[in-house]
Amino acid sequence: MSRLAENLVLLLLDDATGRSTVDTGRRYRAVGSAVLLDLVRAGRVTIAAADDAREARVQVVDAAPTGDPALDTALGKLAPKPLKVGWAAENLGHDCWQPLLELLAADGAIRQQEQRVLGLLKTTTWPAGDGTRERVVREAITTALHGAEPDEETGVLITILHGIGAVPGADNEATRARAAQIAKTGWAAGPLRDAFHGLGTAQLVTLFAAS
Template sequence: MSLRFAEEIILLALDDQSGKLRPLPDRALELAVAGGLLMELAFANRIDTDQKQLTILDRSPTGDTVLDSVLQTLPEGDTSTIRQAISRVAADAPDFKDKILKSLVEKGILNREEHRFFFVLKERRYPMVDDREEKEVISRIRDVVIDGAIPDPKDVVLICLMNACDLSSAVFSDDELEQHSDRINQVARMDFIGQALAKAIAEIQEAILETISYMGM
């Protein structure tokens, strides 16, 4: 079963035991989802980037309702900075995230549970129904990082987003991360578009942290 980058990111972000999303830095998941969706548009030849600029090559529908919504979210005109594009898509990431979770439920990978208190929705959980897809994603990443397998272009993108958004602990132990950090960074630099997106994500996260620190003074 073929999954979107953003679907694979969501599977990594979910805690298998609780069915809840793992605690991550502020907006890390939204930025990872935004990056994954933009990479899907790049693979569909709808956008291209250099280190600073994102160029829209084709605004025609992709046939994927989520990706078409992302394409409409991008600023009007042919070009924008990567940071602007990431920020625009990330602003709607909660809605995209819900649609991605729904698609994983429809594919039979997750189940949706609603926990209510006095008839008021308290939280939704998404326990795993079939963990084969998640195991396959993790196995691909570990093969590339630990066993030195030649990475598929899509695996490079996934590792790039995983590294940029602090999801590596979902795949590796602390000892493995310490031992293989150079390899993770090496693979993350292999994709030019992914590298540019990761740089923009890091800049946005740094700005968020600076804002939080300033407000806490």
């Protein structure tokens, strides 16, 4: 299941307007990073480390369909050959954005809303639906930013949000400092962290959170 990526999309959508709160470049890098981490957690890809973190590559170890439209889209993009993590993240974020929106809409977390600009150009937005899921995610992030120890998933989300300058409440200096601390040390152990053979936390922040 593309849980990390779906939760990140919820955090990047404005509840009222249904539009992204960050520019497309940062959005795609962030969402693609979360998709890669979901694939790691599902046992479908591994990350091969390199002396230069920017040269680390994604290797597909199981390309069989997962039944998740977003993850299957990603596997189709990754399967032909190992790709650099940064390149993979940016491209997966672009390709998986729409499937992730549709998954969240099917779950009721957001609503698909179509409208016309000046009566001519049709646009689609994705305002909030049932806010329960997003509320749980945001509460976990807020609790961690106020000093609690985050679970691995919350730590990863904060790391990615910190990297693209989208941490909730980041206009507060203490919140920015806490987010930076979590990005460096807040998910130093656990299944996701263990998957990145030999990569230090600083390298992971470079790979998965840099715009």
